[in-house]
Amino acid sequence: xxxxxxxxxxxxxxxxxxxxxxxxxxxxxxxxxxxxxxxxxxxxxxxxxxxxxxxxxxxxxxxxxxxxxxxxxxxxxxxxxxxxxxxxxxxxxxxxxxxxxxxxxxxxxxxxxxxxxxxxxxxxxxxxxxxxxxxxxxxxxxxxxxxxxxxxxxxxxxxxxxxxxxxxxxxxxxxxxxxxxxxxxxxxxxxxxxxxxxxxxxxxxxxxxxxxxxxxxxxxxxxxxxxxxxxxxxxxxxxxxxxxxxxxxxxxxxxxxxxxxxxxxxxxxxxxxxxxx
Numbered sequence: 001x002x003x004x005x006x007x008x009x010x011x012x013x014x015x016x017x018x019x020x021x022x023x024x025x026x027x028x029x030x031x032x033x034x035x036x037x038x039x040x041x042x043x044x045x046x047x048x049x050x051x052x053x054x055x056x057x058x059x060x061x062x063x064x065x066x067x068x069x070x071x072x073x074x075x076x077x078x079x080x081x082x083x084x085x086x087x088x089x090x091x092x093x094x095x096x097x098x099x100x101x102x103x104x105x106x107x108x109x110x111x112x113x114x115x116x117x118x119x120x121x122x123x124x125x126x127x128x129x130x131x132x133x134x135x136x137x138x139x140x141x142x143x144x145x146x147x148x149x150x151x152x153x154x155x156x157x158x159x160x161x162x163x164x165x166x167x168x169x170x171x172x173x174x175x176x177x178x179x180x181x182x183x184x185x186x187x188x189x190x191x192x193x194x195x196x197x198x199x200x201x202x203x204x205x206x207x208x209x210x211x212x213x214x215x216x217x218x219x220x221x222x223x224x225x226x227x228x229x230x231x232x233x234x235x236x237x238x239x240x241x242x243x244x245x246x247x248x249x250x251x252x253x254x255x256x257x258x259x260x261x262x263x264x265x266x267x268x269x270x271x272x273x274x275x276x277x
Contacts, residue, residue: 072183073183073186073187073190074187076180076183076184076187077183077184077185077186077187077188077190077191078187080148080152080180080184080187081148081151081259084151084152084155085255085259088104088107088155089248089251089252089255091159091164092104092248092251093245093248095164096236096242096243096245097236097241097242098228098231098232098235098236098241099162099163099164099218099228100164101231101235101236101243102217102218102225102227102228102231103158103159103162103164103213103218104251105217105227105231106154106158106209106210106213106217106227107151107154107155107158108254108255108258108259109213110150110151110154110206110209110210110213111147111150111151111258111259112258113150113205113209114145114146114147114150114151114202114205115141115147117144117145117205118141118142118143118144118145118147119141119142121142121144121145122142123142123143123144123198124142124143125139125142125143125192125193125194125195125198126143126192126193126194126195128192129191129192129193132191132192134191139193143193143194143195143198144197144198144201145198145199145201145202145205146185146188146193146194146198146199146201146202146203147202148184148185148188148194148202149181149185149188149194149198149199149200149201149202149203149206150202150203150205150206150209151206151259152177152181152184152185152203152206153181153202153203153204153205153206153207153210154206154207154209154210154213155210156174156177156178156181156210157206157207157210157211157214158210158213158214159173159177160173160174160177161210161211161214162214162218185199185203235247
């Protein structure tokens, strides 16, 4: 009777599975400690690491934004000289009055002043430029001040304050010009065409030249400047106040010679020619 009862108890405990016999009996069976261990493996709980996934998404988004910003900066920087020159010429061709013509004369003199300053200061450009494969036509002149910075600063300031832009559009146009100029100049620093100091000096000089030109050359409605007065008397029609379309060939030629890095290309051509010989 006792043996049958013990056998039945063992069968019941075996059926319970993960619990040991000692939990219920607390003694020895058949001369040794009998333990019945569960053969069920613990279930692995799959967890979703939201923090890691979010970090990866942010990094991927940052890389994409960085790539887009890099491409935009490159396109703006490489085309800035052409875009600004063509835009200013189209404005000149559209208005053809004494004001815009006087500002164009000032922009050309400002560009010439930047080239003279480079020769006088003879400040080297960043050393990394010579090892860069991004710039095919490497400048051979000095880097102080940045002629691009001087031109952008002069044209932007004189256009906004010189009466070319209508008053209701000056704020928006000014902000767009600042963003565009900052992007173009960021490219020139990033690709080692100039140092930050060279760009900063160019911006300041362009601003000073623009303000001085507006004050002394253009003047005001009460006191017309000397250059504007000369242009009104000699270069525009007394009846219409405009200069003829045929005269637009002059700004084209002068712009190519002064702004289009013509002398840089001539110097490069001469160097290549001497190497071939």
